[in-house]
Each structure stands twice: as C-alpha cells, then as structure tokens.
Amino acid sequence: MKESSLSMTWRMIFLAFLLPPLLILALDITFYGSFKGIDSGVSFTRFANATLTAYTLCSLFLLGNLFFYGESRNRPLAPLVGMVVATLLGILATVFFIGQGPMLLEDNGSVQAQAIYNIVHMFVSSGAILMSVCVALGVTFSAITSQKPRSDFDLEEE
Amino acid sequence: MNIQGFEYDMDEMLQALLLFWIPVAMVPLGLWFSLSSQSKSTMANGRFLAFLGIIMVCLSPWSVPSSPSSAAGHLLGAVIGPCMLIIIGIYLISFSGNVAVGKLPRSDRRLGVLMSGSGFVWLAGMHWWILTPQLSPDVVNPYWYVFWPTFILLTSCLASCSAVTLLTLGDRRRAESNAMFILSGLSILILLLGINIDGPLVEANEFREHLWLAIADMAGIAVGSLLSILIFAFVIYTYERSLPPPKSIHPPTSSELDQVSKLLRNHLGGEEE
Numbered sequence: 232m233k234e235s236s237l238s239m240t241w242r243m244i245f246l247a248f249l250l251p252p253l254l255i256l257a258l259d260i261t262f263y264g265s266f267k268g269i270d271s272g273v274s275f276t277r278f279a280n281a282t283l284t285a286y287t288l289c290s291l292f293l294l295g296n297l298f299f300y301g302e303s304r305n306r307p308l309a310p311l312v313g314m315v316v317a318t319l320l321g322i323l324a325t326v327f328f329i330g331q332g333p334m335l336l337e338d339n340g341s342v343q344a345q346a347i348y349n350i351v352h353m354f355v356s357s358g359a360i361l362m363s364v365c366v367a368l369g370v371t372f373s374a375i376t377s378q379k380p381r382s383d384f385d386l387e388e389e
Numbered sequence: 390m391n392i393q394g395f396e397y398d399m400d401e402m403l404q405a406l407l408l409f410w411i412p413v414a415m416v417p418l419g420l421w422f423s424l425s426s427q428s429k430s431t432m433a434n435g436r437f438l439a440f441l442g443i444i445m446v447c448l449s450p451w452s453v454p455s456s457p458s459s460a461a462g463h464l465l466g467a468v469i470g471p472c473m474l475i476i477i478g479i480y481l482i483s484f485s486g487n488v489a490v491g492k493l494p495r496s497d498r499r500l501g502v503l504m505s506g507s508g509f510v511w512l513a514g515m516h517w518w519i520l521t522p523q524l525s526p527d528v529v530n531p532y533w534y535v536f537w538p539t540f541i542l543l544t545s546c547l548a549s550c551s552a553v554t555l556l557t558l559g560d561r562r563r564a565e566s567n568a569m570f571i572l573s574g575l576s577i578l579i580l581l582l583g584i585n586i587d588g589p590l591v592e593a594n595e596f597r598e599h600l601w602l603a604i605a606d607m608a609g610i611a612v613g614s615l616l617s618i619l620i621f622a623f624v625i626y627t628y629e630r631s632l633p634p635p636k637s638i639h640p641p642t643s644s645e646l647d648q649v650s651k652l653l654r655n656h657l658g659g660e661e662e
C-alpha cells in the first residue's frame with residue numbers, strides 16, 4: 232500500500248472512532264440548537280482530574296515494568312530513579328492542583344477525599360473501557376469466524 | 390436495595406484500608422502472581438488471591454458502609470453478572486465458528502447469542518427498568534453514571550473504528566464490517582434513547598450530563614496515559630543513550646584464521662561413496 236493511501240486509511244479509522252460522539256453532538260445541535268447538558272467548567276474539572284490520575288497510575292504501572300527491563304540490563308538505578316521522579320511529580324502535581332481550591336474539587340471536601348475519589352473513579356472508568364474493548368474485539372472476532380472458510384484457490388485465481 | 394453494614398469498633402480509615410483498599414490491591418497482585426510464576430502452586434495461590442480480592446471488594450458495601458469508595462464494590466457486584474454473561478457468550482459465538490484450534494460444537498453458537506443478548510438486556514434493564522444499582526431506595530449508585538455511558542460510548546466508537554478498519558485494511562470483509570456497523574449503530578441508538586427517554590430512576594438530562602463527562606473522562610485518561618508512556622520512553626531512551634558503546638574486539642590474527650580454515654576444511658565435504 233502506498234504511504235499516502237496508508238495515511239489516508241489511518242485518518243479514516245481515527246475519524247470513524249470519533250464519529251459516534253460527533254453524531255450525537257450534531258443531532259443535539261439540530262434538535263435543541265445548542266450543546267445541551269454540557270457544563271464546560273465541570274467537564275474541564277473531570278478532564279483535569281482524569282489526566283492527573285491516569286498519568287500517576289500509569290507511571291506507577293510502568294515503574295513496575297522497569298524491574299523487568301532491569302533484569303536484562305544488570306539492574307541499573309538511573310532509569311528507576313528517573314521513573315520514580317516522574318511518578319512523584321504526578322502525585323505532587325495532583326495534590327498541588329487539587330489543593331488550589333474549587334478548581335479540581337468535585338463534590339469532595341478535602342484533597343485526600345478528592346484524590347481517593349479520583350482513584351476509585353479511574354478503576355470504574357478503566358473497568359468500563361476494558362469491558363468495551365472486550366466486546367468490540369470479541370464481536371469483530373466472532374464476525375470473522377462466523378463466515379464460511381475461504382478457499383486458497385479463490386485467492387490464487389485473483 | 391437497602392445496605393446495612395456490620396458494626397465494628399474500629400477506626401473508619403483503618404476499616405476502609407483493611408476491608409476495601411487491601412482487597413483492591415490483592416486483585417492485581419494475585420493476577421501478577423498467576424501470570425508471571427512458573428510454579429503451579431504459586432499460580433493457583435495467585436488466582437485464589439485475586440478471586441478473594443474481588444469477593445471482598447464486592448462485599449465492601451456491607452463490610453465498610455461508612456466508606457464512599459465501597460459504592461464501587463457495590464457496582465462491581467451489580468455488573469459482574471451481565472458482563473460475564475456477555476464475555477462468555479462472545480467466547481462461545483467466536484469459538485463455535487470457523488476456527489483452526491479450540492473449536493466448540495456448533496450448538497454453542499445459539500447458547501452464546503442467548504447469553505450475550507441476556508447480558509446486554511440485563512444492563513439495559515439497569516437503565517430503563519427496576520434493575521438500577523441502588524445504594525438505598527431511590528438512591529442510584531453514583532458510579533453507575535460513570536460505567537454505563539463510558540461503556541456504551543466507547544463500544545460504539547470502537548465498533549465503528551473496527552468496521553472501517555475491516556473495510557479499508559481487510560480483504561473482502563464487507564459482511565464482517567456491516568456487523569460492526571450494526572453494533573456501533575445499536576450503541577448510538579441506546580445513547581440517543583438514554584439522553585431522551587427517562588428511566589424509572591435515571592433521568593434523561595442526568596444521563597446526558599454524565600455522557601459528556603464520560604467523554605471528558607476518556608479524553609483525560611488518554612492524555613494522562615500517553616504522557617506517562619512518553620516519559621517512560623524518554624527515561625529509557627536517555628539511559629540507553631548514556632551507555633558507553635560496546636567494546637570492539639581485535640580482528641583475528643593470521644594464526645587464528647589458519648586454525649578456522651583448518652577446522653572448516655575438516656568439517657566440509659564428507660566422504661565419497
């Protein structure tokens with residue numbers, strides 16, 4: 232496949248991923264004339280909390296992976312320290328930004344309560360994401376296996 | 390459902406740590422043991438640890454009712470049934486088709502369709518019927534508003550993505566692509582119904598608000614995860630670049646070359662018959 236055509240394909244796949252929310256947004260604007268139900272302040276708070284929590288938890292997970300990387304490299308300390316610093320940066324940024332006041336506090340009264348809520352929220356969101364990935368991959372696989380087996384001769388004739 | 394917890398003489402924070410957070414940590418730890426260990430007993434212990442963790446998290450609304458986090462355990466207990474039905478159903482449908490290995494009997498396909506269909510109907514019944522996860526009468530579990538829109542929206546996005554991938558990168562995959570478009574369309578239909586029709590406990594406007602919050606949430610998760618992966622790659626790249634180049638050895642001497650050619654000569658050719 233040519234490079235330009237491959238890049239076009241990737242763009243189409245990315246657009247297909249964005250299509251459902253865009254379609255709902257378009258229908259909303261058509262029928263109600265505005266973005267009904269969107270509170271940009273609340274949405275930004277959720278986005279920022281999700282970003283900080285995902286960064287910190289993902290860094291922790293990758294920090295664990297560094298142990299396996301270290302096995303093949305005579306256990307170097309430098310990358311481990313680098314990743315520990317990156318994770319600590321995430322934790323400090325979370326505590327700092329939540330502590331700034333109502334900007335990142337959702338319905339919680341303290342930094343600790345918000346941080347714990349963020350982690351639990353992330354578990355639930357990750358569960359939903361994992362489940363939808365399982366469903367989408369599983370249905371794709373079952374759609375492929377439910378077709379009749381292909382003959383190699385057909386392919387050769389083409 | 391009206392949740393009444395057990396009574397303990399224990400600090401609430403300690404109670405939450407012992408009966409919610411440690412069981413939560415037991416799940417990935419158990420999975421790690423079961424996947425990484427070579428020994429069968431460690432694998433079995435790991436699986437048991439993860440299973441015990443899941444059970445204790447599901448029981449957390451009763452064991453630690455004072456902790457707001459236990460609502461997540463309540464949600465897990467509520468959705469684990471339909472989710473397992475859907476996953477097992479899809480497994481049965483997939484492996485009763487044309488697969489090279491692990492083929493199941495053809496009759497399992499109907500059972501699979503029935504199971505995954507019942508799973509989806511069960512989840513839909515949580516929105517539009519009396520099955521909504523409730524912490525107390527008429528109080529919907531707040532995490533249900535996180536799980537349901539995220540699951541349906543991402544399923545529709547991924548199904549649409551998969552349909553276009555099958556069409557553009559696959560070879561003669563139109564029928565499979567159509568099946569994925571149907572799944573994406575059904576998910577969008579459920580979302581549109583959700584934002585326009587009230588359920589007995591879940592109002593359309595509330596669902597609409599949480600749908601946009603789910604989009605913000607997924608965007609945040611994507612940005613945060615990508616950022617940490619980039620930093621991880623940067624840390625590894627910087628370390629690998631700082632390593633000294635590997636020492637190069639001297640070229641072979643003429644006596645070594647002679648010895649190699651002698652060895653090669655002795656091992657090539659073979660005896661003539």
